[in-house]
Amino acid sequence: MAQQLWGGRFGENGGQTSDCLTTLNCSLPTDARLFADDIDGSKAYAEALLRAGYLKTLDCEKICKGLELVRFDWIEGWIKFLNTDEDVHTVNERRLCEVVGEVALRLHTGRSRNDQVVTDLKLWLRKGIRETITSLCGVIKAAIQQATVHIGVLMPGYTHMQRAQPIQFSHWLLSHAFALREDCVRLTELRERANIMPLGSGAMAGNPLGIDRVWLAKRLGFSAATQNSMHAVGDRDFVVDFIYYCSLASLHLSRLAEDLIIYTTKEFDFIKIADAFSTGSSLMPQKCNPDSLELVRGISSSICANLTGIMMTIKGTPTTYNKDLQFDKQYCFSSFDQLQQSLRVTEGVIRTMDVHRHQMESALSPDMLATDWAYYLVRKGIPFRKAHHYIGDVVAHAEKMGVDITDISLGDLQKICPHFGVDILNLVDYQVNVEQYNVVGGTATKSITEQLKVLSVFVTDMLKSA
Numbered sequence: 001m002a003q004q005l006w007g008g009r010f011g012e013n014g015g016q017t018s019d020c021l022t023t024l025n026c027s028l029p030t031d032a033r034l035f036a037d038d039i040d041g042s043k044a045y046a047e048a049l050l051r052a053g054y055l056k057t058l059d060c061e062k063i064c065k066g067l068e069l070v071r072f073d074w075i076e077g078w079i080k081f082l083n084t085d086e087d088v089h090t091v092n093e094r095r096l097c098e099v100v101g102e103v104a105l106r107l108h109t110g111r112s113r114n115d116q117v118v119t120d121l122k123l124w125l126r127k128g129i130r131e132t133i134t135s136l137c138g139v140i141k142a143a144i145q146q147a148t149v150h151i152g153v154l155m156p157g158y159t160h161m162q163r164a165q166p167i168q169f170s171h172w173l174l175s176h177a178f179a180l181r182e183d184c185v186r187l188t189e190l191r192e193r194a195n196i197m198p199l200g201s202g203a204m205a206g207n208p209l210g211i212d213r214v215w216l217a218k219r220l221g222f223s224a225a226t227q228n229s230m231h232a233v234g235d236r237d238f239v240v241d242f243i244y245y246c247s248l249a250s251l252h253l254s255r256l257a258e259d260l261i262i263y264t265t266k267e268f269d270f271i272k273i274a275d276a277f278s279t280g281s282s283l284m285p286q287k288c289n290p291d292s293l294e295l296v297r298g299i300s301s302s303i304c305a306n307l308t309g310i311m312m313t314i315k316g317t318p319t320t321y322n323k324d325l326q327f328d329k330q331y332c333f334s335s336f337d338q339l340q341q342s343l344r345v346t347e348g349v350i351r352t353m354d355v356h357r358h359q360m361e362s363a364l365s366p367d368m369l370a371t372d373w374a375y376y377l378v379r380k381g382i383p384f385r386k387a388h389h390y391i392g393d394v395v396a397h398a399e400k401m402g403v404d405i406t407d408i409s410l411g412d413l414q415k416i417c418p419h420f421g422v423d424i425l426n427l428v429d430y431q432v433n434v435e436q437y438n439v440v441g442g443t444a445t446k447s448i449t450e451q452l453k454v455l456s457v458f459v460t461d462m463l464k465s466a
């Protein structure tokens with residue numbers, strides 16, 4: 001009967017672990033996806049052992065070739081798990097023994113699964129971050145595409161969900177793209193910060209066999225080796241960071257989804273989601289539901305729950321490695337997977353949605369010009385607070401008369417404020433109003449063109465460095 005890696009000390013019950021503990025202890029369903037990282041780490045570690053004089057050249061070559069055969073098994077789907085396999089590390093080591101024999105028993109010299117697993121996860125994280133950034137850029141690119149096509153399309157901008165000021169549709173859409181851009185920046189920063197190698201920390205005290213950790217770090221593409229072995233094996237802050245950044249990105253998608261869900265209602269009818277991203281009702285034949293967006297909004301809860309999960313896991317653990325930490329990967333991979341799904345769906349929704357220009361522009365109303373009328377008076381030299389008051393009087397007058405502010409005669413306007421001139425008539429056109437907002441970050445075409453340029457350059461740079 002096969003023995004656990006650590007079986008030597010265990011005599012009771014014929015050395016057998018209880019079935020229920022075996023099941024709880026087994027992390028293979030989750031960590032099998034680290035197989036390639038585990039093999040990469042092991043090959044580098046074998047070379048470090050060779051350099052330290054604990055492996056002969058031939059044995060090192062045998063181990064490295066054997067590890068490649070194990071990798072092949074995984075890729076081909078030939079790998080079989082035994083009851084005694086606890087995790088991806090035990091599978092790889094057992095398989096290596098089967099492939100190359102006795103020499104495999106030297107690979108774990110001075111290494112512990114404690115430094116091994118956290119190294120593997122950091123190796124995985126680089127790819128996880130790269131894929132997340134690529135998918136975030138996919139959504140940003142879809143937003144750029146729609147914003148470019150629809151430049152000049154106006155819609156009401158809202159605060160408190162009340163009509164506030166006229167804006168361009170592209171300005172609204174790019175506001176979400178800029179949030180996602182920040183997510184990319186955060187992840188890029190994490191990729192740098194987390195890229196420190198824990199391998200060579202052993203179980204927790206370090207390595208007594210003269211492993212060259214600086215060389216090993218470089219060999220595995222890390223920027224440095226961790227400085228404190230006890231910290232290194234128990235540190236999962238990078239997982240918390242990653243899940244937090246995923247949570248934040250999912251919140252950004254959730255808010256975008258919420259806007260879009262509102263805009264697709266018959267009451268608004270600003271946007272039509274493509275059939276490929278909608279579903280019908282089993283009861284009401286006329287329904288076309290934005291399920292895609294509801295799922296994007298819904299799944300963010302689950303990603304945020306993972307953040308709580310990993311934080312609670314860490315909270316109670318004493319220094320260094322404790323088995324609680326085995327759950328880190330579930331939270332990490334589930335956040336990554338769910339965010340990927342969410343990003344793909346969001347990109348598809350944006351790329352394929354119809355923008356109803358007429359509906360958006362019909363939703364603009366003259367009261368939304370009030371702010372610009374106040375600025376009109378400011379340009380005539382009136383202090384803003386006073387201008388605000390005058391326009392308040394104009395709005396109140398219009399309400400009393402049951403008309404729009406643009407219907408009030410110049411004479412009546414001048415009764416409220418003598419500074420009104422005939423040029424106020426220039427400010428009854430929404431397009432003209434919008435084009436006044438030509439500062440950096442504004443809603444004028446000039447500003448939006450600049451935003452598009454900034455985002456396009458950003459995405460190109462990101463994808464190049466990802």
Ligand code: ARG
Nearest residue numbers: 027031087113114117325326
């Ligand atoms: N499967 C374990 C994990 O993912 C590997 C580390 C096990 N270490 C130990 N001392 N039992 O955390």
